[in-house]
Amino acid sequence: MWDRMPADMARSRIHKAGRRRPQVLSRNAGGGLKSCLAVVALILLSAIAILLAVGIVKFVQISRELPSVADIANFAPEESTKIYYADTDADGKPKLMAVLAAANRKPVKLSEISKHLIHATIAVEDARFYQHHGVDYIGIARALFRNITGGNIAAQGASTLTQQLARSVEALGIGRKKRLDRKLREVILARRIEEMFSKDEILELYLNTVYYGNGAYGAEAAALAYFGKRAARLTLSEAAYLAGLPQRPVYYSHDSEAAMRRRDIVLDRMVEAGYITPLQRDEARMADLRPRRRSVVTGYRIYGSPYVVDYVIQVLRREYGPDKAQSGLRVYTTIDSRMQELAEEVLRDGVRRSGYANQGCLVSMEAQTGYIRAMVGGLNYRRDQFNVVTQGLRQPGSAFKPIVYTAAIDTGVCTLDSRFRDDPNFPWRGRDKWIPQNYGGRYSYASVTVRDAIRRSLNTIAVKVAIRTGIPVVIEYARKMGITTDLAPYPPLALGASAVRPLELCVAYSVFANGGRRVKPLCVYRVLERDGTLLDEFTSEDTPTGIQPGTLDQMNEALRAVVTSGTATAASSIPEARGKTGTTNDNRDAWFAGYTPELTTVVWVAREQRTNGRVRYLEMPGGTGGRLCAPIWRDFMRRAVNLLRETKEREAQRAAEEAPPPKKTEEERMEEPIQPAPQPDEAVPEIGEENEPAPAEQPTAQPAPTVENTPPPAQPVPATRLDRPQPPRPDPGAEIIRVRICAETGNLATPYCPVTIERSLPRRDVPRLCPFHRPPPGEPR
Numbered sequence: 149m150w151d152r153m154p155a156d157m158a159r160s161r162i163h164k165a166g167r168r169r170p171q172v173l174s175r176n177a178g179g180g181l182k183s184c185l186a187v188v189a190l191i192l193l194s195a196i197a198i199l200l201a202v203g204i205v206k207f208v209q210i211s212r213e214l215p216s217v218a219d220i221a222n223f224a225p226e227e228s229t230k231i232y233y234a235d236t237d238a239d240g241k242p243k244l245m246a247v248l249a250a251a252n253r254k255p256v257k258l259s260e261i262s263k264h265l266i267h268a269t270i271a272v273e274d275a276r277f278y279q280h281h282g283v284d285y286i287g288i289a290r291a292l293f294r295n296i297t298g299g300n301i302a303a304q305g306a307s308t309l310t311q312q313l314a315r316s317v318e319a320l321g322i323g324r325k326k327r328l329d330r331k332l333r334e335v336i337l338a339r340r341i342e343e344m345f346s347k348d349e350i351l352e353l354y355l356n357t358v359y360y361g362n363g364a365y366g367a368e369a370a371a372l373a374y375f376g377k378r379a380a381r382l383t384l385s386e387a388a389y390l391a392g393l394p395q396r397p398v399y400y401s402h403d404s405e406a407a408m409r410r411r412d413i414v415l416d417r418m419v420e421a422g423y424i425t426p427l428q429r430d431e432a433r434m435a436d437l438r439p440r441r442r443s444v445v446t447g448y449r450i451y452g453s454p455y456v457v458d459y460v461i462q463v464l465r466r467e468y469g470p471d472k473a474q475s476g477l478r479v480y481t482t483i484d485s486r487m488q489e490l491a492e493e494v495l496r497d498g499v500r501r502s503g504y505a506n507q508g509c510l511v512s513m514e515a516q517t518g519y520i521r522a523m524v525g526g527l528n529y530r531r532d533q534f535n536v537v538t539q540g541l542r543q544p545g546s547a548f549k550p551i552v553y554t555a556a557i558d559t560g561v562c563t564l565d566s567r568f569r570d571d572p573n574f575p576w577r578g579r580d581k582w583i584p585q586n587y588g589g590r591y592s593y594a595s596v597t598v599r600d601a602i603r604r605s606l607n608t609i610a611v612k613v614a615i616r617t618g619i620p621v622v623i624e625y626a627r628k629m630g631i632t633t634d635l636a637p638y639p640p641l642a643l644g645a646s647a648v649r650p651l652e653l654c655v656a657y658s659v660f661a662n663g664g665r666r667v668k669p670l671c672v673y674r675v676l677e678r679d680g681t682l683l684d685e686f687t688s689e690d691t692p693t694g695i696q697p698g699t700l701d702q703m704n705e706a707l708r709a710v711v712t713s714g715t716a717t718a719a720s721s722i723p724e725a726r727g728k729t730g731t732t733n734d735n736r737d738a739w740f741a742g743y744t745p746e747l748t749t750v751v752w753v754a755r756e757q758r759t760n761g762r763v764r765y766l767e768m769p770g771g772t773g774g775r776l777c778a779p780i781w782r783d784f785m786r787r788a789v790n791l792l793r794e795t796k797e798r799e800a801q802r803a804a805e806e807a808p809p810p811k812k813t814e815e816e817r818m819e820e821p822i823q824p825a826p827q828p829d830e831a832v833p834e835i836g837e838e839n840e841p842a843p844a845e846q847p848t849a850q851p852a853p854t855v856e857n858t859p860p861p862a863q864p865v866p867a868t869r870l871d872r873p874q875p876p877r878p879d880p881g882a883e884i885i886r887v888r889i890c891a892e893t894g895n896l897a898t899p900y901c902p903v904t905i906e907r908s909l910p911r912r913d914v915p916r917l918c919p920f921h922r923p924p925p926g927e928p929r
Contacts, residue, residue, distance in 0.1 A: 269355065
C-alpha cells in the first residue's frame with residue numbers, strides 16, 4: 149500500500165495539474181493584457197502631458213507675441229496718410245493737400261448704423277454675442293466635431309464677432325490662414341479685447357472694420373457702395389444683404405444670386421433670434437433689392453497739386469516702403485499753396501495765349517534751402533499723370549549754355565570780354581559734317597565778346613568755347629551743378645542736345661543764386677507718425693561746387709544782360725531777374741530758366757500730339773523761349789516773390805512768439821527782490837490759490853523739455869509752524885471724470901473723431917486732444 153501511494157499520489161497530482169493548467173494560462177494571459185493596457189495608458193498619459201506642456205509653452209509664447217491689454221486700448225484702426233502744404237489757413241492749421249487712403253473706410257458711431265444691420269450681423273455671425281466673453285467654447289466644440297468627422301480639421305470655424313474683429317485688424321498680427329495656432333491667437337486676443345471694451349464698443353469697432361467686398365471696409369462704406377445711402381438708412385432687406393457678405397465678400401459681391409440666397413439665410417437667422425417676425429422676413433424677401441455693381445473709388449483723395457502728390461508718394465515709398473507710406477503718416481511738404489495755385493494759373497494762361505503749345509511745366513525752388521515751393525508737372529493730370537518736372541527728359545537748347553560758359557570762365561579759357569568770331573569755321577568743317585548755325589541760320593562774321601554771345605544766344609560761339617574748354621570738362625561742371633542725366637560727349641552738347649530734367653536744370657541755375665553752392669531739391673521736410681511723434685525731419689544737402697566767386701560774378705552779370713537787353717526782355721520787369729532762354733530745333737521745346745535772390749524757376753512749353761498712346765512733339769512756329777516761356781516766368785515771379793517774403797515774415801514771427809523767454813543772467817537773478825517769508829499766522833500758499841495758477845480742466849500738450857524751455861527749479865517754500873493742524877487738501881488730479889476717447893488715436897476725442905469710446909479716468913490721466921481728426925477742407929474749425 150505504501151509502495152503504491154506515491155504512484156497514486158503522483159497520478160493524482162498530475163491529474164490535478166492537468167486540470168489546473170488552463171487556469172494558470174488564463175491568469176498569465178490576464179496579467180499580460182493588463183500590462184499592455186498599463187503601457188498604453190502610460191504612453192497616452194505621457195503624450196497628453198507632452199502635448200499639454202507644448203500647449204502651455206505655445207500659449208505663453210503666443211501670449212507674449214500678441215498685443216497687451218494696454219496696446220489694444222491704444223489700438224488705432226488703419227488710418228490714411230495725410231499730406232499738407234507748407235502754409236496754413238486763417239486759423240493757423242496746415243492746409244490739406246491729399247489723403248492717401250489704403251482702403252475705402254468711413255468710420256461711424258454705432259448709433260449711426262441701422263438697427264437692422266446690427267441685429268442681422270449678430271444673428272448670422274454670433275447669436276450668443278451678448279452671452280459669451282469673447283470665445284464661444286460650445287461653438288468651437290461643435291465646429292471641431294464637424295471638421296473631424298468631415299476629414300478636414302481646418303474646414304469650419306466658430307469665430308465670434310470678437311475673434312473676427314481680432315482677425316480683421318491686421319495690425320494686431322493674427323493673420324488669416326485657417327491654422328490651429330491662429331485660432332489660439334484669436335482666443336487669447338479675443339479675451340483681452342473683451343476685458344478692455346464693452347460689447348457695444350466691440351460691435352462698433354467690428355462694423356467699422358469688417359470687409360464687405362466691392363472695395364468697402366465698414367458698414368458706412370458698404371452702404372454707400374452697394375446702395376448709395378448712409379448706413380443709418382438701410383432697410384431690413386438691404387441690411388440682411390450686407391450682413392451676409394463678410395462670410396465670402398469677394399464671391400458674394402460678384403454673384404448677385406448667391407448673395408440673395410445668403411440674404412435669405414440671414415433673414416431666417418433673424419427670425420430664429422427673435423429680432424423680426426416671419427411676416428417681416430417674408431416682406432423683406434419680396435422687397436425690390438438692386439445693389440450696385442460698379443466698384444467704389446478707393447485710394448487717394450487729392451484736393452490739389454496732383455503732380456506734387458505723386459512725387460511725394462514716390463519719396464515716401466523710397467524712404468519707408470509702400471506699406472509704411474500709407475500707414476497714417478502726417479507729411480508736411482515745402483509747397484506753398486498760394487504759389488502752387490499761381491503757378492498752375494499762369495502756366496495754363498500762358499500756354500493758352502501761345503496759340504500752338506498745349507503742354508508745359510513749371511518748377512520753383514528756394515536756392516538757399518532747396519525748398520520746392522511750386523511744381524506743375526503738366527496741364528492735364530486726368531489725361532496724363534506723367535510729371536515732366538521730375539520724369540521728363542527734354543533737350544534744354546540754349547538754356548544749357550550757362551553751364552558751358554561757367555566751365556570755360558572757371559578754368560581760365562575765357563572771360564566775358566574774350567572774343568570769338570561768329571562764323572561757320574570749325575575744325576571738322578566738311579561736306580557731311582555738322583556745322584552749328586545761329587537761330588535763323590545767319591552768321592555775322594564779326595568778332596563777338598562772350599558777354600554779347602550769351603546775351604544774343606549765339607550758337608557758334610558756344611560751340612567754339614566748349615571745344616576749347618573740352619567737352620569732358622563741360623560734363624564735369626554739369627555734374628557739379630546738379631545735372632545727373634546722361635550727357636553725350638560731343639560738341640552739340642554745348643547747344644543743349646542732350647536731354648535733361650526740368651528739376652535738375654532748376655538746381656543748376658540755383659548755384660548762381662546761392663554763391664556757388666548746390667542744394668538738393670526738397671519737397672518733404674517733416675514726417676510724423678500717426679500718433680504725432682516725429683519720424684523724420686529732412687534738410688537739404690548743401691554741397692560746395694568749387695566754382696570761383698569771380699566766375700559767379702561774371703555769369704550773374706551776363707545772365708542779367710539776357711533779361712535786360714537780350715532774348716528774355718519779357719522778364720525785365722522783375723527786379724534782379726537773371727536767366728537764359730532755350731529753344732530746340734524746329735521750335736519743339738521752349739524754355740526759360742531764371743532766378744532772383746529769392747527763387748529759382750524753370751518754365752518749359754511744348755506742343756504734344758498723342759497717337760495710339762504715343763506722344764510726339766510738333767513744331768511751334770515762332771515758339772521761342774523768349775516769346776513763350778519768359779512771359780509765364782514773369783507773371784509767376786511778379787507775385788511769387790512777394791508771397792514768399794510774406795511767408796518768411798510769418799514764419800519768423802511765429803518762431804519769435806514760440807521761442808522761450810531768454811534766460812536771466814546771474815546778475816539779474818541777484819537783483820530780483822527777495823520775497824518775504826510768510827508770517828506765523830499766514831497759511832502757506834498752495835497750488836490752486838491765487839498765488840499759483842489753478843489746475844486746468846483738461847491737460848494740454850506741452851513741448852518736450854529742452855535746454856531752452858526747461859523751467860528753472862521751483863524755490864522751496866519756507867517751513868512755518870501753524871497754530872493748528874491743517875487738513876490735507878484734496879488732490880484735484882485724482883478726481884474721476886467721464887470723457888470720450890478717440891478709438892483710433894487714444895486721445896481725447898474732438899467732434900470730428902469717427903469712433904469714440906467713453907472712459908472714466910482720473911483728471912490727471914486725461915490724454916491730450918486728438919491732433920488728427922479735423923474738419924474737412926472748407927468747413928469752419
